[in-house]
Amino acid sequence: MRLLLMFLLPFLLYAERLSIEQLFNVKTTKVAQKDLFVQKTYPAIVKLDRSKIVDIAPRFSGYVEKLYAKEPLQHIKRGDVLALIYSLEVYNAKEEYKNSLKFGLDKRMTAASYLKLKLLGLPKDELKNPTKTLTITKIVAPIDGFLLKKDVYPGSFFQKGKTIFRLASNTHFWIEAQIPSKDIDFYKQSVSIIAQVQNEKLQVKKHKLLPLLDTNSALAIVRLFVEAKGILAGEYAKVTIIEHKKSILVIPKTAVIRKNGKWYAFRVGEYEGEYEPVVVQIKPLNNRYYQLISGLKEGETIADSAMFLLDSDAQINGLYND
Structure with missing residues (x-):
């Protein structure tokens, strides 16, 4: 033992001189x-952009001769024919225009007859040649999307001004996140907001805080406006709010x-x-x-x-x- 201590002593003395x-x-x-950026993530849900919902309410009465938009949530492209309609009102307007051309009436009379057809809301291709199909007129889709509602059937009659189709955009959505009221100032100071659906980041066009607070849960709603393909209303999403740099x-x-x-x-x-x-x-x-x-x-x-x-x-x- 004494020999061991004598052997280790120089090393121990050297170790004392070493710093920590x-x-x-x-x-x-x-x-x-x-x-640094401070960020918080909140659960959210995808909803239809209601500002992009289109009601089709013809300016004339008529009968449904043939129906193409039949199934709920049916995908629709802009310009697709939704239905073929017989309307006595449209027929008479087309006849009037045809006669103004046939009998060489005053140009102002012809222009007035054509304006009447435009005011009835006929599709553009029919307006190019209104006399081509006198008895049938088309109802066409004004947007890309899907059929949200239909209120007519083959052979049914509808009154003018009645909504017979409702279409929703399949590329414009709202993403709504509920945030605690204590985070409202955090949102107002944010410099960026990111939305994620199916682990894919979406570009946020704009966003706003809704003027509504749930008194029971003390939650506010932040609404994001996004354009995207392949997502569905009702899907779960994530919203990340990034506060200003500190x-x-x-x-x-x-x-x-x-x-x-x-x-x-x-x-x-x-x-x-x-x-x-x-x-x-x-x-x-x-x-x-x-x-x-x-x-x-x-x-x-x-x-x-x-x-x-x-x-x-x-x-x-x-x-x-x-």
Whole structure:
């Protein structure tokens, strides 16, 4: 045993002269300012953009001769024929226009007859040649989308002004997220909003906070306007609101230790290997950083590892003031 101690003594004496930094390879970092974005994610749901819903209510009465738009949610393309209609009112207007051409009436009379056809809301291709089909007129789709509602059947009669078809856009949607009332200011200060459906990010055209608050749940609604193909009303979505950029002092979570109800960082001392415990006030920021409130200044160097060893060394050397 005596021989072993004599053998180890030079190494122990040498180790005493080594600093903690040399022994344990203490990493350091500087207190720095960072521009950070704060973001929060909320569950949301896809809804039809009601501003893009179109009601088709003919300006004439008539009978449905043939129906093409039959099934609920049937996909429709702009210009598709939804139904063929016989309308006595349209027939008479076409006859009037035809006669004005046939008998060479005053141009103003012909123009007035043509205007009557336009005001009846006939499709463009019929207006190009109104006399081609006198007895039948077409109801065509004004948008791409799908059939949301139909209120006529083959052979049925409808009065003018009655909504016989309702179409919804299949590319324009609302995405609505419910946010706690305490986050309303967070939303108002946001610089960016991201919508996700089926793990795909969608471009948000615009967004707004609805002037409505659920008194029971204290939730407000943020509505996003998006254009997208392949998504469906009723699908679940995620909305991420990103707050304005902040320039704040931060330190890594690995650079502090909690002791006796206080947070400490170890500031690099005047001499090599010296570390001074400093009380700091911090606030959680994210999974990597704390926001530094007080205790250190920008640019100061602190330890970023070996916290427990530095704590033990500070206790042994009486460096804590409390």
